[in-house]
Amino acid sequence: MSATTVETRDTPAGGPATPTISVRDLSMTRVRPSGEAVVAFEHLTFEVERGEFVCLIGPSGCGKSSTLSVIAGLEPPTSGEVLVEGEPVAGAGPDRAMLFQEPALFPWLSVRGNLELALKLAGVPASESASRAATWLERMHIESYAERQPHELSAGMRQRAALARALACDPPILLGDEPFGALDALARERLQDLVQGVRVERAERTTFVFATHNVREAVLLADRVLVMSAAPGTLIEEFRIDAARPRTLEDVLVTRVISEIHDLLIPQVEEA
Amino acid sequence: MPRWLRELGPPLLGVVVLILVWALAAALTDTTAIPSPAETWSALRAGIADGSIPEATWKSLLRLAFSFAAALVIGTALGLLLAAFELVRRSVRPLVVALQIIPFVAWVPLAVIWFGVTERAVVFVAIAGSFPSVALATLQGIRQVPPLYIRAGKTLGATGWTLQRDIVFPAAMPAYMTGIQQAWGFAWKALMAGELIVPAVGASGLGHLLDSSQDVAEILAVVGVIAVIGVAVDYLIVGTIDRRVRAKRGLLEPA
Numbered sequence: 001m002s003a004t005t006v007e008t009r010d011t012p013a014g015g016p017a018t019p020t021i022s023v024r025d026l027s028m029t030r031v032r033p034s035g036e037a038v039v040a041f042e043h044l045t046f047e048v049e050r051g052e053f054v055c056l057i058g059p060s061g062c063g064k065s066s067t068l069s070v071i072a073g074l075e076p077p078t079s080g081e082v083l084v085e086g087e088p089v090a091g092a093g094p095d096r097a098m099l100f101q102e103p104a105l106f107p108w109l110s111v112r113g114n115l116e117l118a119l120k121l122a123g124v125p126a127s128e129s130a131s132r133a134a135t136w137l138e139r140m141h142i143e144s145y146a147e148r149q150p151h152e153l154s155a156g157m158r159q160r161a162a163l164a165r166a167l168a169c170d171p172p173i174l175l176g177d178e179p180f181g182a183l184d185a186l187a188r189e190r191l192q193d194l195v196q197g198v199r200v201e202r203a204e205r206t207t208f209v210f211a212t213h214n215v216r217e218a219v220l221l222a223d224r225v226l227v228m229s230a231a232p233g234t235l236i237e238e239f240r241i242d243a244a245r246p247r248t249l250e251d252v253l254v255t256r257v258i259s260e261i262h263d264l265l266i267p268q269v270e271e272a
Numbered sequence: 273m274p275r276w277l278r279e280l281g282p283p284l285l286g287v288v289v290l291i292l293v294w295a296l297a298a299a300l301t302d303t304t305a306i307p308s309p310a311e312t313w314s315a316l317r318a319g320i321a322d323g324s325i326p327e328a329t330w331k332s333l334l335r336l337a338f339s340f341a342a343a344l345v346i347g348t349a350l351g352l353l354l355a356a357f358e359l360v361r362r363s364v365r366p367l368v369v370a371l372q373i374i375p376f377v378a379w380v381p382l383a384v385i386w387f388g389v390t391e392r393a394v395v396f397v398a399i400a401g402s403f404p405s406v407a408l409a410t411l412q413g414i415r416q417v418p419p420l421y422i423r424a425g426k427t428l429g430a431t432g433w434t435l436q437r438d439i440v441f442p443a444a445m446p447a448y449m450t451g452i453q454q455a456w457g458f459a460w461k462a463l464m465a466g467e468l469i470v471p472a473v474g475a476s477g478l479g480h481l482l483d484s485s486q487d488v489a490e491i492l493a494v495v496g497v498i499a500v501i502g503v504a505v506d507y508l509i510v511g512t513i514d515r516r517v518r519a520k521r522g523l524l525e526p527a
Contacts, residue, residue, distance in 0.1 A: 072427055073426075074423050074426060074427070091426075091431075092423075092426035092427050092429075093427075093429055094427070094428055094429030096427060097427060097428070098423075098424070098427040100420060100423070100424065102420060104420050104421065104423070104424035106421060106424075106439065106442070106443070107520075107521040107522060107523075108442045108443070108445065108517075108520055108521055109442075117428075117438060118428045118429075120438075121425075121428045121429040121430050121434065121438065122428065122429050123429070149520060149521070149522060150522070151521065151522025152522070165428075169428070169429075175427075
């Protein structure tokens, strides 16, 4: 972000002036049921450019999930602010789709029903909804599970359905709160591949911010990894990863960044 | 073992044991106090043959349908108010809990004073006996909605009424249905208490038969009919809806 650029809110799509997400001196203090105040994270400042894939990484409890909640508009920060396309966040909205650690599919609807409800909530006309849902079910390779209820699917399939539900609405921003954290290794890899595919294909169209505690996942997916300290979380380092996509764990650059981030995080984990 | 036998076998066994114990008790005591199963059976057949039991059953079921429908509407509306407004919840919920604790028969004198010896008095008792449970079930259902669904709904763009209609209400259904199962049972019991005590006006219901009958075998036959109807409604109607709601959400224990 160049300081000399004049900022205007009317910058055309793809223009350099307004970052898609701007986190400004964000802090959050939570009060435990015992009455004890705990600082989740403090003085977070970072920006995310349009189409960029940013991963927040840090030890458990460093406040990365809370940071995403604030960007999603699900919780207010204690101080600081989040701007999306230059506008302060004032609540959740379909412009910021979110994946949770649990797939959060609605159990009373079929997989297809989940997609169609999301499309309806996003204001997609009914005439378009069916074909959009079908397209994304196919893209996530779950079209044969479309009429099943979520509880009939494996954890990996459920998270794919959640990804399809989020992407079907064509969100400008996709947030992920450790979305693959509860999956087995194979299902996780498959989803990482799917997300990489989406990232490449959607290029400028979707901006991604994922929280993860998995270093390999962060390096595989992200254009930029923001490393957070142990609680109270602050930003301690930033890695820009220019490796070509699709990336694999065998890539030399990927391997090198993974070990660098590891070395940085280990003392943090010890501290946490 | 065929499926029907596995499902119906144990309850049937329970009924057979009950009848055996009953027959034994009848044989060992004064038969006018405890009529034998055979005597009760013939009283039941006589009651069915002369039309009194079918007619009373029909009348009671109509009253049940009307009263419970009213209790559902009133209770659900009240429950929604309790869920929506914290002040209402904190001030009114204890009253609703108190209402739920009041025994059904306690409403009868009031009902008679307010409505006289009328159909309305009986229906009032049944509604008063069941709507608090519906209200509390509604509140419980809504308050137990997993926060994750609400968070997910909000990030998908659901707000205000849309969030309630598309996310909160369907998510609240399983707990709501559990409460409904309890509430309709209360409606049935309260209706019987009302019919038993409020003298019959026009057509009599099963509760009236209990009161008007002088023969112990007849009374037992009517009690049996009340129980069978209760089990049938519970299993065939309310239970079926409840099982469907749960099965769809994967909440049913595998059989």
